[in-house]
Amino acid sequence: MLSQPTFVPVGTQATVKSLTPEELEAIGVEIFFCNTYHLYLRPGDKAIKKFGGLHEFTRWKGQLITDSGGFQVFSLGKDHNGAGKLVKITEDGVEFRSHLDGSLHFFTPEKSIQIQHNLAADNIIVFDECTPYPATKEYARQALDRTHRWAIRSLNEHKRLNKKLSQDLKLYGVVQGSYYKELRQQSAEFIASQDFDGIAIGGVSVGEPKDKMRKAVEWVLPIILKAKKPIHLLGVGEVDDLFDFFGQGITSMDCTLPTRMARGGQFLHRTGDAKHDMHNKFKNQIMSACYRTDQTPLEPGCQCPTCKQYDKAYIHHLFKTQELLGYRLMTLHNIYFMTHATQLIRDALKNGTFNQLKKDWLGRL
């Protein structure tokens, strides 16, 4: 059982970049997110099944969640190498080309669920179409109707396999509907009415302005909260999002941000140097010249393994010299920052002090 709410780091290729399972556990990670599209291509879901599933493969004892592959099929396959659209959508499913070798593949809802059962994460997601932003209302409606039919096909295949393989994977339905209130609410009603174990909100964080994203979540939350199921927000997780969405009842969200930032030398901080963080985005760049001789931790007082041992000057040096240890130390810090902030939110929600905490962090409610 996951803590609620929970921040979910991303380990696309069955590894949260640069870290071991023990390190993840030590910084409060309970679950991480793997990408079905990538693992289907390499090493292949059948190979992973042979190894005993993703848990055995990665030696990770916590929970896992996989997506349906849909998001990557649509985003990576699109207009690849200038040879025109490489994605062909039919009622049955989606034909796409691998971004690795151009080979042709076909995903249906059933196939996506079969692959996810082979991967055997604890939580899996229905096959859906993540509509691009912006999309016309007409296209969004067509895509949504198809996505709902695919949701039912995914659910049926999942039930069949759960029974057949004696597995107990949890299936999340996905609310889509682009940026049309009517469609979003219709989708929320439909998904909430079905026999899913959890509900995910998809089609957000696809290039839209942030206030639009907040609106879309607000349209659907009153409807799906009634289902009293876990609610996952897909692909979202800047620091302010933790407060905005966990505060409203979202129970988990995944984001590549802390790991991707770490690889580029950006570290999350709260109390850091305001003069280097003009936009209050909770991030700074370790390669800034001002850190060359800075003998304080990334975030003074932070209890992560990096801050307890190392100073900015050493990490600055590791990044300037492109040493792998730098990425490791930074990734540890950034993920800890997110899990720790989530822990604070969890406690505050329990103690009735959430609004105060949010105001302290964001300077607004």
Add this chain to the structure above:
Amino acid sequence: MLSQPTFVPVGTQATVKSLTPEELEAIGVEIFFCNTYHLYLRPGDKAIKKFGGLHEFTRWKGQLITDSGGFQVFSLGKDHNGAGKLVKITEDGVEFRSHLDGSLHFFTPEKSIQIQHNLAADNIIVFDECTPYPATKEYARQALDRTHRWAIRSLNEHKRLNKKLSQDLKLYGVVQGSYYKELRQQSAEFIASQDFDGIAIGGVSVGEPKDKMRKAVEWVLPIILKAKKPIHLLGVGEVDDLFDFFGQGITSMDCTLPTRMARGGQFLHRTGDAKHDMHNKFKNQIMSACYRTDQTPLEPGCQCPTCKQYDKAYIHHLFKTQELLGYRLMTLHNIYFMTHATQLIRDALKNGTFNQLKKDWLGRL
């Protein structure tokens, strides 16, 4: 006090690539090698002095050794970007350009020792000229005579600084002489007669055939062993070298091999698949297709943290997908392999079973 003999992994830029100090300690590392040339350029020896020296900077509690910078000055500075020789040698020292930004620098024996005292490793090395291979006897003799004069200047500067700064760094003299027996022996006599704390053998592993290298070491060992000081072999350390040289009285050697191999996907093994290791070099390539579904450790029975937890199939996947965790796990294994083999040699030398061990490993004496 270091165990004798000891294998010394390389951490050029004040980090053994991808690993933490705790991990190094856990796999039996007692000391690692840092490169003065690189650290002088980034972050600068004065910055490191300000941080309290390399130990404080890296948080490494074991021993450290730095080289004089000479080897890199000569090898990296040479014919850089086609603009002709960028290294100018005079009696006073060497003028060279940074390989990073082309800026002009001048090292003298005194400067090298001052930089090394700023870095404050436990063991430091005299400034010498590492002659290229091959070199004419005339050039080798000129370079050797200068190297001996530089050795004395290094020693004097070291004594002055050790006294002035209340440091107790140990200084190694370096035996050079290219591949001329007369010069090598002359150098050995000279260096052994001086007041150094240890003796290093340099100018080997510079492109010469391996039997030549073995010869060069054999020429000088009888002479320098008499001095009863630690003897370090610079830049050497394939698996067979451990047996060939530790067996003759070399007390330490450093080599980038286990870390460099790891980054390219090569793992050290003893019992591994003979059919994939035709040349008995104790190495295999994890990216070979045969390992895609191999659920055994890199080296069955190996007690390193990687082999105790992971199988080849997962590490194969991490390398095929260029995931940083792969480099980490492989580096851990390869360094452990070297420290463990060294431990076996140490025990065998003590117990009088060395020849048997060497024959078991190399199939020869």
